[in-house]
Amino acid sequence: xxVLMASGNAAITSASFVESVRTLSATIAAELAEVVFxxxxxxxxFFLGTVLFVTTFxxxxxxxxxxxxxxxxxxxxx
Amino acid sequence: MSIPTANSFVRRxxxxxxxxALVVATGAATVLVLAVLAIIVIDxxxxxxxxxxxxxxxxxxxxxxxxxxxxxxxFGTVAMVILMTVAVVPAGVATAVYLHEYADAGSRLTRAxxxxxxxxAGVPSIVFGLFGLGFFVRxxxxxxxxxxSAVKRCSGSRRWSGPR
Numbered sequence: 527x528x529v530l531m532a533s534g535n536a537a538i539t540s541a542s543f544v545e546s547v548r549t550l551s552a553t554i555a556a557e558l559a560e561v562v563f564x565x566x567x568x569x570x571x572f573f574l575g576t577v578l579f580v581t582t583f584x585x586x587x588x589x590x591x592x593x594x595x596x597x598x599x600x601x602x603x604x
Numbered sequence: 605m606s607i608p609t610a611n612s613f614v615r616r617x618x619x620x621x622x623x624x625a626l627v628v629a630t631g632a633a634t635v636l637v638l639a640v641l642a643i644i645v646i647d648x649x650x651x652x653x654x655x656x657x658x659x660x661x662x663x664x665x666x667x668x669x670x671x672x673x674x675x676x677x678x679f680g681t682v683a684m685v686i687l688m689t690v691a692v693v694p695a696g697v698a699t700a701v702y703l704h705e706y707a708d709a710g711s712r713l714t715r716a717x718x719x720x721x722x723x724x725a726g727v728p729s730i731v732f733g734l735f736g737l738g739f740f741v742r743x744x745x746x747x748x749x750x751x752x753s754a755v756k757r758c759s760g761s762r763r764w765s766g767p768r
Binding site: 550551554555558563571572575578579582583585586587590 | 718734735737738
């Protein structure tokens, strides 16, 4: 929620770091209350959610793999 | 996790200096954060204490949210916390007890559960709110409209239209 407030939630952004931006999660939070259920907009929000889910899952998985390898190398019980 | 190395004895003096520097740095950071917190709390209490009244806490907002109180927000928060606690604590405690007491630490199933739990913590909560909303809209809304509106309220509606 704080991302929604602090990022500015701008629909159009530039490459500048000092301008307002918008995040995927903030987009879902801001627009979910206003979409038609089952419509194209609703489906796109689910696509955004899936993108976030898959990205986070892959990064988490790679991190877990790296931690497991490190533990094995340092001889710590898993 | 400290790994004893062969030349740790040689490095002891230098690392002691590093220890002192780190303790000073973390202490300064703590004091800084506490000072900011104190400033915020003092400012809020000084500016808000005269306005705080029982009617503010017990009334719904009125006149286009420029007057009245904040009761719907308080009620909604308490209701959501109680509902979610009842729904989630049994599953969470059961998972924790299973992982800690019964599971074989190296097995595939345990690793899969740990990855799933890490994933649950890492993925933005709004994503699971969205998926939950989709579930309620598709499978539960026909039977009852209450759960879907509860999930919708928790997963992002910023509007305040009083208790529904």
